[in-house]
Amino acid sequence: RATSEKCFLQITGMTCASCVSTIERNLQKEDGIVSVLVALMAGKAEIKYKPEFIQPLEIAQLIQNLGFEATIIEDHAETEGNVELLITGMTCASCVHNIESKLMRTNGVFYASVALATCKAHIQFDPEITGPRDIIKIIEEIGFHASVARRVPNAHNLDHKKEIQQWRKSFLCSLLFGIPVLILMIYMLIPAGEHRGTMVLEQNLIPGLSILNLLFFVLCTFVQFLGGWYFYVQAYKSLKHKTANMDVLIVLATTIAYVYSCVILMVAIIEKAEKSPVTFFDTPPMLFVFIALGRWLEHIAKSKTSEALAKLISLQATEATVVTVGPDHSIIREEQVAVELVQRGDIVKVVPGGKFPVDGKVIEGSSMADESLITGEAMPVTKKPGSTVIAGSINAHGSVLVNATHVGNDTTLAQIVKLVEEAQMSKAPIQQLADKFSGYFVPFIIIISTVTLIVWITIGFINFDVIQKYFPVSNFIKSWILVLGYLLVLLTYLLCVGFDVATWQI
Structure with missing residues (x-):
């Protein structure tokens, strides 16, 4: 033969x-x-x-x-069958070896890998010869307990509620103190006139500290440590893993702006300056407001996309009734099993109102199937012996027996989910370019800012007259403070370029 x-x-x-x-x-x-x-x-x-x-x-x-x-x-x-199992009862590497060796000696099993730390096993097999139920039975015969690692929609990294709540809180906190900062910034744009110096906010409370700078300091402090808290957390995690992302650059720019403004204000107070200095307290609130808003909207968009994917996954039936039939298709025995344990060639019974757990062909009975959730077909489709059924569709009326032809990841519904996931993971060429560019962007910004600072320090020690030429103030300390201020402007400007990169990625 x-x-x-x-x-x-x-x-x-x-x-x-x-x-x-x-x-x-x-x-x-x-x-x-x-x-x-x-x-x-x-x-x-x-x-x-x-x-x-x-x-x-x-x-x-x-x-x-x-x-x-x-x-x-x-x-x-x-094209091979794949299954991931949770195995309990393992205590050492010897248990792992026993399970792997037993499975590899089983006909139809191509590959078996067991991890003791996670208690999981990944197995590849020929669905024509064996299946998940047979594999679980083999593992239990040697003294361990095994079950399929189910794919729960809520545990599919699809829940963005926590991130949405975090960035919403960060945005609202930054906005609460950012709006007064914006009003004060508009006030600063009022053209200077004869009476500008006599305006209330320009007056000094103490020498070197004006009412305007005091308000800026209070508002910026709240934004820096409340609205910007999550940025600090993300930056810390990035640095902990020896990488630098946009959060590091954001924290670096806003922290330098805040610290620089505090230092220059303290110097003015100590020297009892007649006029309060120009500070950068307005920079962190504005940056945090717009970035937090962008992060909030980004996670809302991700949540909506993930919600659609979770709904697709939830269409899958969780259990199936596997039956043993006689020569005349009479039911001899019924067994309720998890849908992940249905094997190719199994006969599945579907009652009225139930979901078809697998793709297959009707071998007994007739009914109408609602396939609108899968195909978009509004009218129920007639199902009779020889008709194909789709996993996830609903059996309207009449019990039918179905011969499973596509199970697990091979069903139409599973393939739709896979295509949606691949579409989410795929990147356009411009996004790939932006991702590659952003990997070098943050280190480049830090390096160029540091080099600029070193160059100005070197010039200052060689010939201080050059510093006074570009920063015409009489005091030595004031000159270097101005140098640091312009470096901060450079860093903030380059940070805005980084926002353009982030826009490409979105």
């Missing part, structure tokens, strides 16, 4: 279930074709054939003759 082999084809050009039916029906008419399974969303076909009668290239040509493009998949890794 001729032995059968298996090949996998990538098929493009399929648009609906009718295309799948056309390919399966026509291929099964050919000599040497044992079975055909076509996945619409994945665009793949799994074909068992007898090499004495037909070869994969000939099968691909037959599909092309039907009007589709077909290529042979050389790497079968993606």
